[in-house]
Amino acid sequence: MRVAVTAGYSRSQHACAVITLLERAGHEVVAVNVVRAFTPKRARGYVRQLGVKKAAARLQQRYQKSAATAEVRPVSDFCATNKITSSSVTDCAEAVGATITVTSNLNADDSLEALRGKDLDLIIYAGGGILRQPLLDIPKIGTLNAHAGPLPDIRGMNSSEWALLKGQVPEITTILVERGVDTGPIVRRHPIDGQPAASIEHLRGLATVASIKAIVADVDHLATNPNLEKQDTTVGRQYFVMAQPLVDLLDGALAKSRQRP
């Protein structure tokens, strides 16, 4: 398949792994669009959603060469195992011969122009913010996203955490992106290996690894299985960033479960 990949920031190991593994699986990665880590609008959005402290930490993480946090470690280990040595999206894109566009917004004109005329079968969403209809209209099959939670139950943010809090086992659901938040047709469901996680950060890392594997597997799957499961959007709800005291509760529960013999 001819695909383009999006990335939320230039040091996204997640995007690097997706680009590299798709190329190894025989797909043509012809374009990579990367969003600049820092724009005033993005910073404001982070502050609104996460609060000042967490937003600052998130932006710092985007700038620094990946720190060995519990969230990053599973992805780093996965990359090492798969001999993906670069954490620069630009380097990975160059290595597969893709055009590289660094943009302030995936929906901006420069981003759309870089994707049009490329005869794309799929766009692979590996981060970068909300996608608008003009971008979604470009690929022939659609835009593939790995959502880190069970659909149609849990749409939106922090889906793995919400699944845990609701007593459900977190999983990855791959979907084709539509205008609504995580409402698109379901491609497949995938387990998140390595559970129970040691902490919420660790769970996020495990979910990222699972989403990389799911994306690569489902590009192949889509080539031969065009009939997808339509979501019943009346079943689930859209979730938002989980309040910190609830994250702390989950962290406590995960830590306790690790202590059990």
Next chain:
Amino acid sequence: MTALFTSNGKTNELERRLSAAAAFLRRSVEINNGAGSSAYFSRVYQPKRGWSAAYPETTGYLIPTLYRLGDRLADPTLVELGHTQADWVLGLQGADGSLPGGLHTPGKTHEPSVFNTGQMILGLVAAADRTGDERFLQSAERAALWLSSELNPATGRWDRHAYVDGHSPAYYTRVAWPMLEVSSRTQNDRIRSASVSALDAILNDQVESGSIPSWSFQPGKKAFTHTIAYTIRGLIESSRLIGEAADSPYLNAAFAASEPLMRKAELKGKVAGAFDRDWNGDDWYVCLTGNCQLATAWMKLSDDTGDIRFLSTALKVLETPIRSQAMSRASGQAHGSIAGSSPFFGRYLIVRRPNWATKFYADALLDAEAQLHDASQALATTGKATQ
């Protein structure tokens, strides 16, 4: 916020804040020699004394909060303070069963008020439950019967004794709720029937966006989150007392009114101070009182609907009041209190620290502690996903 609520729900910081809030509320009563709690503290409105006159309405609903604070802080003097305030409210009742509106002026005859009577019933019922003293429940029943007699049976509205003449607001759900508290204890069907009529009339005011335009103080004006939360809480508590299952129209109405507001709070990272019928908000200030009330209402909604998003958003909207609590040594008599608005010159109770802001703040902190404790227990017993 995180330091406030740990998994076992007991930290010194939470107790420090609750103690400071309780001390402020105690001072609001002591300044009146025990005869009611001052409506607010403000050096702008009351340059010399600092404190306003006592406010029967909010003194009434302060009573259950004093009991809870007394229990949580293991301070029997707060419980005793609740008892003395219940006695004071008892003495305000008119021969017809009504309770007075406005601030208290000793020796002056006060006009009865529908809403204020409802709020004082909450205190009387709490005192009845706590003490077993029949005088309190009898007084509450007389008050609820007065409310029933004042309700227009043709419309399900109260036509008189309103805050604004001729305006029967949606936040009268918070009058129906105390009436149902009485009828659930006395089995008085007349009171129950009147409260259901009032609730049904209010449901008719709800529009497609989920808002209930009549929930503002003034008809046609934006509603502070204070009165929005009054309305939602009244619906939730009424639904609980009527005992209908998950399909209760009152609970559904509370959900429909809450969900758009919750989404706004999440997407904007704050709750505007007031909203029009289409959810256009006054973003330049936060009604701190309303935030505390919404937090409590949404924690109850989370409980009753199983939609735990409301618990999460409740904890978030409580952050602004927590940050704003007057905790510095320089805050003097205002120490421990919550202002009406943030910034201090915001439109709701401008430059004042109403006793009810601190009351609803203490309620919300206690509710949050209990909810997090319950969530922790639920995770330990049923959280297979973490195992």
